[in-house]
Amino acid sequence: xxxxxxxxxxxxxxxxxxxxxxxxxxxxxxxxxxxxxxxxxxxxxxxxxxxxxxxxxxxxxxxxxxxxxxxxxxxxxxxxxxxxxxxxxxxxxxxxxxxxxxxxxxxxxxxxxxxxxxxxxxxxx
Numbered sequence: 001x002x003x004x005x006x007x008x009x010x011x012x013x014x015x016x017x018x019x020x021x022x023x024x025x026x027x028x029x030x031x032x033x034x035x036x037x038x039x040x041x042x043x044x045x046x047x048x049x050x051x052x053x054x055x056x057x058x059x060x061x062x063x064x065x066x067x068x069x070x071x072x073x074x075x076x077x078x079x080x081x082x083x084x085x086x087x088x089x090x091x092x093x094x095x096x097x098x099x100x101x102x103x104x105x106x107x108x109x110x111x112x113x114x115x116x117x118x119x120x121x122x123x124x125x
Contacts, residue, residue, distance in 0.1 A: 023111040031118070034067060034105035038120045041069065042101050045124045050096040052089050059086035068104040099124040 041058045048054035055071060062069040063086075072082045075094040083089045103120045 019111055023109045027107055027109045027114075030105065030107065033065070034103060034118075035120060037062060037065060037067065038101060038103040038122060041103070042122050042124045045071070045099055045101065050092060050099060050124075052091050055083065055089045056086040059083070059089065062103065066106065070102040070104075072100040072102075074098045074100070097125075 041062065044054055044058055050073065058071075059069050068084075070082065070084050071089075072080060073090065073092060073096050074080055075092065076097050077094055079094060081090040081092070101122050101124055104117050105120070107116045107118045108114065
């Protein structure tokens with residue numbers, strides 16, 4: 001009888017650890033995908049010299065992936081413009097010195113009941 005209980009407990013703990021590990025790995029992959037997308041967006045903005053068309057495309061890509069993007073443009077004349085969607089992207093006539101790129105993404109581990117929104121922040125120069 002004790003061997004049956006030990007076997008059941010062993011199988012239960014193994015299944016519990018497997019399900020927990022899958023949830024954590026899934027959340028980790030979501031973080032890695034969001035980080036990769038943000039790095040690509042920063043590269044695209046830098047390489048396009050903050051072109052409005054490229055910025056709108058970046059907003060559309062992030063929205064399609066389920067992420068929220070916010071870009072704050074810092075111009076050389078100390079003007080600041082912030083865009084939270086593709087329709088808010090300003091047609092910049094002045095030279096942009098730098099842009100702050102914020103990406104908000106969901107972080108979920110359903111098995112453990114964790115559901116938060118995290119943010120990556122980086123700067124394009």
